[in-house]
Amino acid sequence: MTKSVCIIDDDELYKLLLKKTIQKLNLPVIITCFANGKEAFDTFLKEKNSQENLPDVIFLDINMPEMDGWEFMDAYLDLQPTISKEITIYIASSSIAYQDFEKAKKYAEISGYIVKPIPSDTVYKILQIL
Amino acid sequence: MYSQNSTSILVNTELAKTPLVKILFFSKDHLIQQLVQNQLDNFEGIPFKLVSSTTMMEFKQLLKSLRPSVIISDFYLENFAGKEALEYSKMIYPEIPYLFIADALCKKKALQYLQAGATDFIQKENIEELPAILFKALRQSEEKNAIKQLKQKKWEDTQRFKSLIEFSNDPVLLYDIDGKIGYVSPAISRVLGYSIQEFVGTNVKKYIHPEDFNSRLLIFESLVNNNQKFVIIEEQRLLHKEGHYIWARAVISDARLKPGIEGFITNFIDISDRKIKTEALKSSFELVKEQNKRMLNFSYIVSHNLRSHSSNMESIIGFLETATDENEKREMLLHLKNVSKSLNETLYNLNEVVSIQSNTTLKVEKIYLLPFINKILLGLSNPVYLSKTKIEINVPENVAILYNKEYLESVLHNIILNSIKYKHPNRNPVITISSIFIDAFLVVSITDNGVGIDLKKNKNKLFGMYKTFHGNKDALGIDLFMSKNQVEAMGGKIEVESKIGESTTFKIYIKK
Numbered sequence: 001m002t003k004s005v006c007i008i009d010d011d012e013l014y015k016l017l018l019k020k021t022i023q024k025l026n027l028p029v030i031i032t033c034f035a036n037g038k039e040a041f042d043t044f045l046k047e048k049n050s051q052e053n054l055p056d057v058i059f060l061d062i063n064m065p066e067m068d069g070w071e072f073m074d075a076y077l078d079l080q081p082t083i084s085k086e087i088t089i090y091i092a093s094s095s096i097a098y099q100d101f102e103k104a105k106k107y108a109e110i111s112g113y114i115v116k117p118i119p120s121d122t123v124y125k126i127l128q129i130l
Numbered sequence: 131m132y133s134q135n136s137t138s139i140l141v142n143t144e145l146a147k148t149p150l151v152k153i154l155f156f157s158k159d160h161l162i163q164q165l166v167q168n169q170l171d172n173f174e175g176i177p178f179k180l181v182s183s184t185t186m187m188e189f190k191q192l193l194k195s196l197r198p199s200v201i202i203s204d205f206y207l208e209n210f211a212g213k214e215a216l217e218y219s220k221m222i223y224p225e226i227p228y229l230f231i232a233d234a235l236c237k238k239k240a241l242q243y244l245q246a247g248a249t250d251f252i253q254k255e256n257i258e259e260l261p262a263i264l265f266k267a268l269r270q271s272e273e274k275n276a277i278k279q280l281k282q283k284k285w286e287d288t289q290r291f292k293s294l295i296e297f298s299n300d301p302v303l304l305y306d307i308d309g310k311i312g313y314v315s316p317a318i319s320r321v322l323g324y325s326i327q328e329f330v331g332t333n334v335k336k337y338i339h340p341e342d343f344n345s346r347l348l349i350f351e352s353l354v355n356n357n358q359k360f361v362i363i364e365e366q367r368l369l370h371k372e373g374h375y376i377w378a379r380a381v382i383s384d385a386r387l388k389p390g391i392e393g394f395i396t397n398f399i400d401i402s403d404r405k406i407k408t409e410a411l412k413s414s415f416e417l418v419k420e421q422n423k424r425m426l427n428f429s430y431i432v433s434h435n436l437r438s439h440s441s442n443m444e445s446i447i448g449f450l451e452t453a454t455d456e457n458e459k460r461e462m463l464l465h466l467k468n469v470s471k472s473l474n475e476t477l478y479n480l481n482e483v484v485s486i487q488s489n490t491t492l493k494v495e496k497i498y499l500l501p502f503i504n505k506i507l508l509g510l511s512n513p514v515y516l517s518k519t520k521i522e523i524n525v526p527e528n529v530a531i532l533y534n535k536e537y538l539e540s541v542l543h544n545i546i547l548n549s550i551k552y553k554h555p556n557r558n559p560v561i562t563i564s565s566i567f568i569d570a571f572l573v574v575s576i577t578d579n580g581v582g583i584d585l586k587k588n589k590n591k592l593f594g595m596y597k598t599f600h601g602n603k604d605a606l607g608i609d610l611f612m613s614k615n616q617v618e619a620m621g622g623k624i625e626v627e628s629k630i631g632e633s634t635t636f637k638i639y640i641k642k
Contacts, residue, residue, distance in 0.1 A: 011438060011442070013442050013465055013468065013469065014438070014441075014442055014445075016465075017442065017445045017446065017449070017465075018445075020449065021445070062434075063434055068591075071587070093434075094434065094437035094438035094440075094441045095430075095433050095434045095437065096433050096437060097429075097430050097433040097434065099430070115441070116437070116438070116441035116442075116445075117441045117442065117444050117445035117448070120448075
C-alpha cells in the first residue's frame with residue numbers, strides 16, 4: 001500500500017535531499033512538502049475529512065517562519081479530534097539543543113526526535129512500521 | 131611637754147563590726163586630756179582610738195596620716211592655734227566633725243567658731259555630755275557622708291548614661307507625637323551634617339525622603355496604635371544638610387509613658403555604604419545574568435544555524451559517495467558549493483554578533499540626531515520613492531548624543547527599512563520619527579502605519595537570529611537581531627509596540 005510522507009521545512013535544499021533519500025528506498029510513497037507550519041496546517045484543515053489527502057507520517061522542522069514547529073503542534077492538537085486519520089509525527093531538526101529535546105518530550109503526539117540529516121535506514125524503518 | 135598616745139578598745143563581740151572611731155585630740159592641757167579620756171572610757175560599746183597632739187605641726191601631720199573620724203580640740207590654745215587648726219581641718223577634710231572643749235566664758239566666741247565650721251561646743255563643767263555629743267556628731271557626719279556618696283553615685287550614673295548617648299557614633303533623637311524634635315545627640319552632625327541647635331525644634335518629617343514617607347508613616351502608626359514597644363525601619367532615605375540623601379536603618383521606640391522622656395525615641399545608623407555595595411552587587415549580578423542569557427542564546431543560535439548547514443553537507447557527501455551517475459555527482463557538488471556559501475555567511479554573521487557583544491572599547495562620537503536621520507533617509511530615497519512613503523520627523527535640531535556612528539546608522543536604517551517593507555497593502559506608508567528624554571535615556575520612536583506584528587505570538591522571535599514570521603521572501607531574520615545587539619552594547623534597549631493591521635512603533639533607548 002502506498003504511504004504518504006509529508007515534509008514541513010523551510011530549508012529547500014534539505015527537502016530536496018530528503019526526497020532523494022526516500023526515493024532511493026524504492027518504496028511505494030507519495031511525498032508532499034510545505035515551507036512552514038502555516039501552509040501545512042491550512043491544507044490539513046481543508047482536507048481533514050479526506051483519508052487519501054492526509055499524510056501517514058510527518059517530518060516536522062522546528063525553526064520556520066510564520067508558524068514554527070511548536071506552533072504547528074499546538075494548532076494541530078486542536079484539529080486532531082476532528083481528523084479521521086491517524087498521523088505519526090516526527091520532529092526532524094538540525095538543533096541539538098537540550099531545550100528542544102525536552103520540549104519535544106512534552107508532546108505525547110510526537111513519536112520521536114530525529115537530528116538531521118535523517119539516515120536512510122531510519123526513514124526505511126519508519127515507513128516499514130507504519 | 132608630754133605627748134601620749136593611748137588606745138583603749140572596748141571589745142564587744144556584738145559590735146565587732148563597728149568601725150574603729152579614730153579621735154584626734156589637740157591640747158597641751160594634761161587635765162583636759164584626762165577629762166576626755168575618762169569620759170571616753172565610759173563610752174561603752176564603741177571601739178575607739180585616741181591620738182593626741184600638742185603642737186600645730188603634730189596636729190597637721192596626724193590629721194593627714196590618721197584621717198580621724200572626729201577631732202576634739204581644746205578651745206584655749208596659744209596664738210589662736212584653735213582657730214587655725216579648725217580652719218586647716220575644714221579646708222582639707224570638711225566632712226570630719228570638729229568638737230571644742232571650752233568653758234562658760236567663751237560663749238560669745240562660740241558662734242564665730244560654729245560659723246567657721248565647728249560642730250559643737252562642750253563646756254568643761256558639762257564634760258559628761260561628751261559621749262552623747264560625740265555620738266551625735268559621728269552619726270550626723272555618717273549620714274552626711276552617705277547622702278554625699280549617693281549624690282556622687284547618682285551624678286556619675288547620669289554622667290555615664292549621658293556620655294553613652296553623646297559619645298555614640300549613631301544619632302539618637304527624641305520627639306513628640308507630631309514629630310517635633312526635643313533632643314538630638316551630637317552624632318547628628320557627623321551623619322546628617324546639622325548642628326544640634328539647627329536640628330532641635332524642627333520636625334522629623336522634614337528629613338524623610340518623599341518616596342519613603344508613606345511607608346514610614348504606616349510603620350509609625352502601627353507603633354502608636356498597636357501597643358508595640360518599638361518598630362524597625364529597615365531602610366529609609368534621610369535628607370543631609372548638603373542636599374543629598376543618606377540611607378538609614380532606624381529603630382523607633384514608644385517612650386510616651388517614660389517619665390523624663392514622654393515621647394518617641396529614634397536611633398538610627400547610616401547604612402549608605404552597605405546599600406551602595408548591595409546595589410553594586412545587584413547590578414553586577416544582573417549583568418552576569420544578562421551575559422549568561424546571551425551566551426545561552428548564542429549557543430542555541432550556533433546549535434540551530436551551524437548545524438543546519440553541516441547536516442546538509444553530511445547528507446550531500448553521503449549521496450556523493452554512492453552516486454554512480456555523473457549528472458547526480460555534478461548536481462550534488464553544486465549543492466555543496468551553495469551550502470558552503472551559506473555556512474560562510476552564517477559564520478560571518480555570528481562573528482559580527484560576537485564582536486558587537488564583546489566590543490568594550492567602541493568608538494563613540496557626538497552625533498546631532500536630526501541631520502544624521504536626514505542622511506540615512508537620503509540613502510533610503512529609492513525604496514521611499516518607490517513605496518510612496520511619507521516621512522515626518524519631530525526631532526529638535528539641537529538634540530545630540532554620544533554614540534557609535536556605525537551602530538546608530540545600521541539600527542535606524544534597519545528599522546525604517548522594515549517599516550517600508552511591512553507596509554499595509556491598502557495604504558501608502560507614513561513613518562513618524564520623534565525623540566524624547568525619559569530619565570537617563572533619549573528615546574527615539576519610529577512609528578509606521580504598516581501591517582503590524584502579533585506581539586503575543588512573536589515577541590520572542592522578533593529580535594531572534596534567523597527568525598522570521600511574516601513569510602516575506604526577502605526576510606533574513608538577521609537585521610533586527612543585529613540592531614538589538616548593537617543597541618544593548620551601547621547600554622540601551624529596544625522596545626516594540628504594535629496593533630495588528632494598524633501600526634508598529636520601535637523605541638530605541640539611547641543612554642544620555
